[in-house]
Amino acid sequence: MDDGQGAAGQGMDEDAAEATPKSRGDAAKRKAWEDEARDSLHIMPLSTIPLETPGLQHARLIKNVRLQTVVEMFHDVQTGSGQIAPRNVAVYFESYKDEVERDLVKIEKIAAASSFDVYTSRIELRRLNIDVNNVQSLTLSDKKKKELTNYMRVFTRPLVEHVYGSVDMQVQDVTDIIAMFANPNREEALRNLRMMADRLDIELHEIPKFLEEYGDVFLSLAYFKKCLDDIVPEIQKFLSWMGEIRNSIEVKRDARQMRMLDEISRDLTDISTSITGRFESFDNRSKDFWRDINAETFHSIRELIASHHVTIGGVLCGLAVKMDLWKARFARGGGGPNRRMEFVKSEILPGLSHIKTLEQSARTSAV
Incomplete structure (x- = not known):
């Protein structure tokens, strides 16, 4: 995942703005590119949304490490990720001013979502009265x-x-x-x-229709659970890595920095514990369904899980982009105290309160 610092050049035409692999003839690379977006918590291809502006359908919405939504106009190993704020999209499509204005109404509403996983995206697109039935990009890939x-x-x-x-x-x-x-x-x-x-x-x-619905409900739970199981060990490693700088003389002398480290550690631990508890509650409810099968219990658990898609997706998305950047920046661990502290302050702290608020809002729901 890019850390959100990429910048797209000005005066780009539609063809140059396509956020697709350079080797467009390589079907395998193209499929991997598409599958990455389908299975991701932080990417939504704009081709998912009915847009009027030619070329804009090749761009993607992504969440950067500060949990801001940006439009990724291009992405390449050599040139990096070209990202701009949604409101600046019009600069690249001056010949389609009216179309861009209408498209931006949709894009900015979708950009407000806390996650771009396929389940949250379905909910957000339905709110815009966009038909999401049979949209291939809104299903998990076969590989996933x-x-x-x-x-x-x-x-x-x-x-x-x-x-x-x-x-x-x-x-x-x-x-x-x-x-x-x-x-x-x-x-x-x-x-x-x-x-x-x-x-x-x-x-x-x-019965087959019920099984499809049952499968989709619990596939969503399996997807989020897999994301959680991947993220939690990384959070534990990160907390240990962050904790090591407490022994630094500079940090020990600064009560404000020590307090910040304590708060971040506490927040990440609380968030992880809370969301893990939610999954345990879902498991218990699914067992209750099989102990007493009826339409009411199935509809109840289906609505319960669906009602948590947005907050679960948002919390996991936020944690994932931060842990991904940490692993990318410090692939071999290490890093001096000052470098670690700067990373924690500039990349981990911004947006963490948003993740915490999302998880706290879910705690008030009856699970």
Whole structure:
């Protein structure tokens, strides 16, 4: 992730502004570029939004380390990331003044989102009355879904066990379950499916639709849980790295700096503990559903998880961009006390209060 310091040049035409890999003919690179955005917490391709300005669809919204939304006009290994504030987009498309004005209304509303993961993006785009059904860029990539297989087993196991009375089935994802349930191979399984349909107050032929919805709800939970599991160990490493500068003579003599380190450490620990607790609550609620299957309990847990998408996405996005930059700047650890302190003050502290406020707002929700 770029640290948000890139600057795009002026007078760029639409073709030069395309934020795509230089080797456009390389399909593999292009697919990797697209998949990165789909699976990311901090990137939204503007091609996701119906825009009028030619060329602008090739740019991306990204969150920088200060959690500000910027438009990434280009990104290349050699030239870096060309980023501008949304309000400055018009400079690059002077021939499309009216179109840019109309597009900016949408872009600035989307830019206010705390995260650009596919689940939060769906919510934000629906608020703009933009149809998000069947939009490929608003689904996780096949590669990411495979990565989440083990996480999804937590939610598919009780489903398979409920119908087949066994978990000894070759299930990779919800698609396999739908195919398996479309032609149940045992009379007992068919009876259980009918019973489940009755309890969910749906027809037997609607079971595949229910499974798709069930799969999407819990795929979102698996996705966020994987993000959390990747981030928490990095936060622990960062806290240890940051804590080492307490032994510096300069820091020890400055009570204000010591206090700042204490506050950052406490905030990151509290945020991590709180969001981890939310996932534990989701797990308990999903177990409750399988103990008492009915339409009401499923709708309840679906709405509960969906209602937390925005805050979970925002908190994880904020933590991820900060930890990513820390790993990029200090890939081998190290760094003198002054350099570490400057990084903490200039890159970790800005926006941390926003992450904390998001997580605190979620605590007031009944989970």
